[in-house]
Every structure is written in structure tokens, then in C-alpha cells.
Amino acid sequence: MQEDLFKRLVSHCKEYGFIYPSSEVYDGLNGVYDYGPMGVELKNNIKEYWWRAMVQMHENITGLDSAIFMHPLIWKASGHVDAFNDPLVDNKDSKKRFRADVLIETEIDKLIAKADKEVEKAAKRFGDAFDEKMYRETNPRVLEYTQKAEAVEKRLANAMKANDMADLKAIIDELEITEPDTGSRNWTEVRQFNLMFSTQMSNTGDDGKLYLRPETAQGIFVNFLNVQKTTRQKIPFGIAQIGKAFRNEIVARQFIFRMREFEQMEMQYFVRPGTEMEWYNKWKERRMAWHRAITPAEKLRFKDHDNLAHYANAAVDIQFEFPFGFKELEGIHSRTDFDLSSHSQLSGKKMQFFDPELNEHYTPYVVETSVGCDRMFLSVISNSLIEETVPDAQGEDSSRTVLKIAPALAPVKCAVLPLLKNKEELVGKAREVYDKLKFHFLCQYDEKDAVGRRYRRQDAIGTPYCVTIDFETLENDTVTIRERDSMQQERVAISEVARIVAEKTDLRKLLEQIDVAL
């Protein structure tokens, strides 16, 4: 059922020009997609909704568009060089994949557990007279376990540091590590997976290796002082950015949910240390309000992180119920001063703020909100693509496919339709109306097929309004305006159409909703 819905969604996106597989004539490229004529409109509208909600609506948030290429040390400072590397190994019998370092660490834990068990047994045997420290230092069996654990730990650390995959494999073989479920020791070679794409810049010395940014956030951090000084912002203030990021995912799956090239909409909010939880909670609510303005509340939820990333002291996801279950749409993280401090340390540049109220310098704490633009796109499509039954001309049941998208996000705002194609007066008049409306918003003119079919075509791409030019138009300059969801029509003066459609498709309506929800 859900799977069918997802398949339908993917076909619909292709068929109506929202999303195409990338490089399709060359059989496609895994995990990469292109946005088609309707897709780019919708995506731009989502971005604009976000931008205005963040930048326009907050006088202390400014925008930024930093480059994708950045100094390689940035990724050292951010922790990506170390944390974005995974050594993976497959078990040939069970066909399961494991992180090699995790396997070895589990084995180390087992050794330590064995030593502890020996100590425990001895403690029982000797009773009150037991000297644990002495026993640990002298008992040959305990010593063997602990020394081995330490040796392996050291070797693991060295191998990880040196990216020595062969040695990781050697450790697995020497320790005779088995697959947890099947006990198989039939392992493949250990392979390194680096989640960052790299490329080459010819004249930077060394080997000129550069990474394609795996997140947009760092562009904001390294510009923190530039922005703060040139915009005369005081803490708290935020910097917002929309841009592409790249991750070499081991597997990119689920359509545009996990792509190797994707777009993020991120805002970093710089706050006084100690106030971060207060802002974290405020931003949780604000961001949820932003989502709720365009998505039914029951399809959204918060999900706290079980494991915090290396930089965070609090983290929550806003999840959306996709056809394949509740999944992350946006992350809200309290990143502490990890990034600014780290860049300060590595670059040698002080990245602090002088707080005139406290009369002191400090490194600001950061609360981050980060939405996946493509995931937003997918969520918008998946909660608005509807197949419904409506009466046809004879009053019989007929089905229609309609994209019940928020009018402000719709790719095309208004379609202009002459009632009949073979009446020159209607066609001419319709052209006139179209030529006026095109100054206000994206419109489509369509005269092909019966008007009912044209309505359905517009429904399929989510056009909120259809204006039809009929014989009465020729007499009194009025048209019918048909609303997508209700299919109700109203007769209005041509001179009013632009105002009506603009009013109802203006982002302002959404922004006002969010403001009320705060």
C-alpha cells in the first residue's frame, strides 16, 4: 500500500517534470537526480519560504552564500576528516557488513570482561582479604587478558590513524573475530569509506586535494567574524545559508531522500554561553511551526538523538512520516562552541565576541537548524499527492490526481484557459488575460482538449487556480476562477484576477501563520 504510493509518487514526479534520474540517457547515476521544470519551481518556492521565514522575519538573522570549495584544514577542524571515515568489512557467509573498528572494539571489551570475571571469581574465593589491585597486577591470566586488550587497543588506534586497512584485517584474523550471529570467520578485506568527496585544485601546493563540502555549516562558522563585524550584529544573532553539500554515501537510496549531492538550508544562531538550551528550545518550536504551516501536524514529530555527535550537547530531529516511515527532515543541534573554538585553534585567529553588557569576550555557543531541502521537497510531494473520487460531467464517479500543495509553493500559480479552442474570440481574449497575468506570477496558457481535462492536468501539477474565459467574458470582462481543492468556481472581473491569485498564493500567508504560532 505505502510502497505503491511511493512508486506512484516517483512516476508522477517523472511524468510531470518534477524529478528525472540524472544522466538518464547514459543509464543514470546512482543517488543523483535532476529537478525538472516543475521541480525547480517547487524547490525554489520551498527555499524562498525558508529564506523569508528565517532572514526576512528576523532582524538579527542575515544571509550568506559561501563557496563550496573551502580550505582543507576546515574539515580537519570540523572533525570531518577523522569522523567521516569508516573502515568496513563484510562477512562472506552471513553477507552482513560491519565497521571493522567496531568489531575490534567489541573484541577488546570481551577481553576486559574476561579479566573482570577472573577478578570477580577471585574476590569471591578470597573474601574480605582480597586485594583487587594486587591481584590485577600479578595474576597471570588477568594480566594476559588486560595486556592483550591494551595492545590491541593501541594497534587499532595506530591503524586507524595511519589508515592501515590491511592491519585492521590482520587484527580481525589474529583475534579470530567471529560474526556475532553465525560465528563465521570468513571476512572480506577491510575497505575504507570516506564520506567526503575530494577533488583537485591545481596550484595550492602539496597535492592540492580539496573536499567538496559535506555540510554548509562550516562556511558560516568561518565567516562568523566577517558577518558580525560588517552587519554590526550583537549576540544573539544568526546566519542563514542555502546551498549544495556532498556526501559519498555508501548507498544512496529512497529516491531523493538520501542523495550524494543535496541541498541544505541551514541557520547557525550564535548565543551567549549558558543560554544555549533556552534558544535550542525556542528554535525547536519555531522550526516546528514552520513545518506545520505546510504539513499536517500528525505527520510530524520530534525525535531526540540517542547518540550525540562529537560537537553537540543536545540534538533533536524533526521527523516526517514519509511513505517509508518517519524519517529525519530537519536537525536542530546545540553545537556548543565546538566549531568556533576548533577553527580558532587551528587557524590561530581569535573567533570571539565582545559582549558589551557583560563587558567580556567569549566564544559564542551555537544553536543550529538544518533542513534537507530535497527532503522537504519529498515531504511536500508525498503529503499532497492525492488520488480522489469526484463526480464527472454526468455525475458519475471519476478519479482525479491532484497535488494539494500549499498555494504559495505551487510551481504554477494560475492557468488561463479559453473555454473552447475553435472560437477565435475566446482564444484571443484568453491570450490577453495571460499576457497581463504573466507579470505577476508563473502562469500557463492551455487550449488543448476539453476544459475538464485541462483542469485535471493543472490539478496534477498542483496549480491552485484556473481562470476560464467563456462567452460571458466577451460581454462583461468577467471570468470564472476555479479553485483546485474545492473545484468551486466563482465569477470575477478580469481586473481582479491578479489581486485574488496573488493574495492567496502569497508566502505572506504562511509567514503570518508561523508568527501566530510563536
Place this chain on the structure above:
RNA sequence: GCGGUGGUAACUCAGUUGGUAGAGUGUCAGCCUUCCAAGCUGAAUGUCGCGAGUUCGAAUCUCGUCCGCCGCUCCA
């Protein structure tokens, strides 16, 4: 990467024991039509994922390869 499964028109799919490809929808042109898809006439569109092999002959059988989907794994 491994396993499962699939790849035929823009979309959804059919294609018999091997005989040079079809349907529905869509698209285009024309007709009809005074407001909610599926009225009439006509047309275009496929290297049957790609390559090789078997065969007189391959969408169909065999091998290889590429790509998709699902699972394992990963997911700031």
C-alpha cells in the same frame, strides 16, 4: 560490497514452445465540444539496458556487463 529481484514507448505494463514488438494512458495534428479526465479521425515515438555467444532466426536461451529497487551496512 554481498544477497534477493528487476530493466520492453513519456507513464503503467503484456509479449505463448525462439519466428524482426503490442495494449492502456499520455503526446502531437485535425474535427467536435457553452465548465470538470477516458467523443471521432489521423500521426509520431522503441538500438526490447548494453555487449558477446548459441541459432537459419533472440525481447525470449547462455555468459558477461551496466543500471534500478529491496535487505544487510552507513546515515552530523
